Amino acid sequence: MDLNYTPEELAFADEVRQWVRANLPPETRERVLHHKRLGKEEQVEWQRRLHAHGWGAPRWPKEYGGPGWNSVQQHLFDEVLSEEGAPQALPFGLSMIGPVLMAFGSQKQKDYYLPRILRQDDWWCQGFSEPGSGSDLASLRMKAELDGDEWVLNGQKTWTTLGQYANMIFLLARTDPAAKKQQGISMLLADMSTPGITIRPIITIDGEHEVNEVFFDNVRVPKDHIVGAPGMGWSYAKFLLSHERTNIARIGRSKSELTRLKKIATEETVDGVPLIQTPGFREKIAAVEIELMALELTNLRMIAAERAGQAPGAEANMLKIKGSEIQQTLTELMMEAVGPYALPFNPEAREPGWHGEPIGPEYAAPLGPDYFNYRKVTIYGGSNEIQRNILAKAVLGL
Amino acid sequence: MDFSLSDTQQMLRDTAARLIRERYGFEARAKILASADGFSRELWATFAELGLLGVELAEEHGGIGGTFQDLAIVLEAFGRGMVVEPYIPTVVLGAGLLRAAGSDAQKAELLPRLAEGKLFLAFAHGEPKSRYSLTHVTTTARGGADGYTLDGAKAVVLGGDCADYLIVSARTAGKPDAQDGLSLFLVERGAPGLKIRGYPTVDGTRAAEVTLQGVRVPRSALMGPEGGAFPFIQQASDRGIAALCSEAVGNMQALNEVTLDYLKTRTQFGVPIGSFQVLQHHMVDMYIAHEQAKSMAILAAGRADSTDAPARTKAMSAAKVQIGRSGRFIGQWAIQLHGGIGTTMEYNAGHYFKRLTSIDRTFGDADFHLTRFATSDAA
Secondary structure (H helix, E strand, C coil), rough: ECCCCCHHHHHEEEEEEEHHHHHCCHHHHHHHHCCCCCCHHHHHHHHHHHHHHHCCCCCCCCHHCCCCCCCHHHHHHHHHHHHCCCCCCCHHHHHHHHHHHHHHCCHHHHHHHHHHHHHHHCCEEEEEECEEECHHHCCCEEEEEECCCCEEEEECCCCCCHHHHHCCCEEEEECCCCCCCCCHEEEEEECCCCCEEEEEEEEEECCEEEEEEEEEEEEEEEEEECCCCCCCCCHHHHHHHHHHHHCCCCHHHHHHHHHHHHHHHHHHHEEEEEECCCCHHHHHHHHHHHHHHHHHHHHHHHHHHHHHHCCCHHHHHHHHHHHHHHHHHHHHHHHCCCHHHHHHHHHHHHHCCCCCCCCCCCCCCCCCHHHHHHHHHHHHCCCHHHHHHHHHHHCCCC | CCCCCCCHHHHHHHHHHHHHHCCCCCHHHHHHCCCCCCCCCCHHHHHHHHCCCCCCCCHHHHCCCCHHHHHHHHHHHHHCCCCCCHHHHHHHHHHHHHHHHHHHHHHHHHHHHHHHHCCEEECCCCCCCCCCCCCCCCEEEEEEECCEEEEEEEEEEHHHHCEEEEEEEEEEECCCCCCEEEEEEEEEECCCCCCCCCCCCCCCCCCEEEEEEEECCHHHHEEECCCHHHHHHHHHHHHHHHHHHHHHHHHHHHHHHHHHHHHHHHHEEEEHHHHHHEEEEHHHHHHHHHHHHHHHHHHHHHCCCCCCHHHHHHHHHHHHHHHHHHHHHHHHHHHHHHHHHHCCCHHHHHHHHHHHHHCCCCCCCHHHHHHHHHHHCCC
């Protein structure tokens, strides 16, 4: 039992830090750390730099272009990138459809799509949820019918994150209307520029355009755009969600957000005393800091179990539950910290290149909106109630 | 980063687990509680035979030279069994203080006896008005070349009623809340002027109120430097916290198992009550609370013997907050999920809950440590 990183692990973290400092554009770093909007080009450029250095897909096996790191190195990599203000890696290609294609895709799909994910040639989005199918995803109604050499897609997807930037979508559709719920579902790939696809923004309560509705009206995609076997889409989707889950705790990110919270609470004052020195607020900060310490160790214990050969089971769902709760507490405390300056709604201040006069403290503009935005984290990726259902069944045997 | 157990740790885990399984069932424990001493001297002798009293002691003192992490393995198993023998007072606090502050002569005289199971110790530090403060000591020790005279009162001294020696903190100098001027003394049971009023605690262990009126001890009773005991007191408190964390984690795991089993077997409305989603979600949150507590107990055990006192103390506070919160959550919900049976003496869930509640009241509760963590200067 040794709670310290080995000298090799520390040297690895240091190497990553040095490289990021030398290669992350300062404007990008600034925008990430201050919660301003990131442009599509910035996101793509960062992924290409990482890839050119061999670090484009930290969790992929070597044969597909991953660096061959163990899980501790992957964890350190995430943590250092978060600390240094690097953009969050886009999950859609790297941790969603990529691993699914590796496990179930055709050779042709792997050869074509995987290198494109690494280079960010494709921006993928996810077509799972539908207006009538949220937590009960298997009730989805989107249809895919084989007509000659093509699938014909009809239906609607929703909550499509960053679909406005995407040129490719992976989606679940019903290919066998006669089959029972889960069995008739297949996973298909479609080019977003295919005729019949229209996209409509959904503006969330923070005023931001992050998610979309996507409509499919007689959209024709080639027959070989199916992943694996027809009717197996549900089990591929479960595989995908289990991959998403391990990184969804966002521990590295929350650690850097905690630092930001402390900075803000040091600047803000109550009767001349820094907010961080007032008993009520400093104890709220301490409480979330301790929760985060515990979660990081819980995560490291799971990583250790994984290295010892135990597959990550439904235990990992607790990382999502606690991780999302912590993220929400942090955004709430930052909003609380800034007091009445949480009120001004000034979305321009988050634009890249905006140099106007801030309303109130320079850091204030995103804090109100972020609080509203982060209500999503206990809902997406399987709501926390669904996570508890899964834990109750799979881990506790209830 | 390595969470695996060493060979010694696996051996200790198996030994302690077997002992609890075979000798510390609910009925056996109830008998022990009802006995005159409130604990079993026979089992204490077994602990000695199995080497569980000398885990951290040097070989020359009859121990195996292990670490605090080794000790934590035993404590977790004892937590499962709700062991009431004075293991923390004697082995964690008493032996720990002797090793840290005792003279060679004191160690050579007392530690081998302790390892053999023939000596009980208690740390008499807290006072009626000190609450969780480590520096609020009004007990005085006046003296000179021929010894010291101790006067004062000590409160809720864990294991105090059976102790052969008390390790008493007293002021040789300084104001009541100063760090400087504190000293430690070995006071033998039966010393004239020493009164020990033993009593049971709500969780089935035992403690004592201690008064010292003109108690004379020789100079050789002093442990460590005169006036310089604070670092040892702080270290003992931190070791106590780490020990309680490990014990609590074993307790929580057992209580969760008991509760989960109840959810699966108790039927109402014609179905097991564990089929109800609202109960499932509470149980999942209890499961998570235990995992989070376990992580922090591992941290506490790993840092308990660190010589970087500010960082160590901060880590202990973080752990104690988590243990306090998880313990309260699991304890209260375990009773609620059981319903009426959980509130009875004849069923084990309530006993686990009571011990978890006591643990939060010992060496500082969650609120106390939240403040200490928040105001710590350590990185």
